[in-house]
Amino acid sequence: MIITETILTLFATAIVLALVPGPDNLFVLTQSALHGSKSGWYATLGFSTGLIFHTTAVSLGVAALFQTSVLAFNLLKLLGAAYLFYLAWRFIQTSNSQVAVRQQAKLTPWLLYRRGIIMNVTNPKVSLFFLALLPQFTHPDAGPMVFQMITFGLLFIVATLIVFGGLAELAGAISPWLNRSRSAQRIIHRIAAVVFVVLAIKLLLAEPL
Numbered sequence: 617m618i619i620t621e622t623i624l625t626l627f628a629t630a631i632v633l634a635l636v637p638g639p640d641n642l643f644v645l646t647q648s649a650l651h652g653s654k655s656g657w658y659a660t661l662g663f664s665t666g667l668i669f670h671t672t673a674v675s676l677g678v679a680a681l682f683q684t685s686v687l688a689f690n691l692l693k694l695l696g697a698a699y700l701f702y703l704a705w706r707f708i709q710t711s712n713s714q715v716a717v718r719q720q721a722k723l724t725p726w727l728l729y730r731r732g733i734i735m736n737v738t739n740p741k742v743s744l745f746f747l748a749l750l751p752q753f754t755h756p757d758a759g760p761m762v763f764q765m766i767t768f769g770l771l772f773i774v775a776t777l778i779v780f781g782g783l784a785e786l787a788g789a790i791s792p793w794l795n796r797s798r799s800a801q802r803i804i805h806r807i808a809a810v811v812f813v814v815l816a817i818k819l820l821l822a823e824p825l
Contacts, residue, residue: 653788662732671769
């Protein structure tokens, strides 16, 4: 059985890591600020679903492939960076069109959820991070390794829901004001576009752990 101290330590680590600025929480903040907290929650659920993929990959040893295969790592890295560039382009496109700003508000829950999954799954650094971090918390007497990995992955999902959900609620509080200010919306979109480009470049330069 996994000891309580291990669970608390890993959960605290997951909370801190969820607060570190990155494409996921930035996307939640942007969507919540522009379109309300519900939009941020839909994206958050998508990111949490993506973490199920990474947890499964680590539990089954698939993540080791990204660590040993340069081709596999680079392929997923290129897909992730391409999607971040696409999102940056969409933000720029929206910021330059008043019509696009209104259409952007019509993003469906499914689209937000799907984007969250794609953004998370196509980031190989998440699987590699799990592969490097989670085994350090395992213990031979705590049960099967797969069970321990799945438990740790679930802790990260809970931490993500708490932190990202909190960000969604906080950013959603200013959504009514942003909806009344076209100039503020354009500024938010352009800032988000720049940050996503930077994050895409950072992902392209990433190397396997």
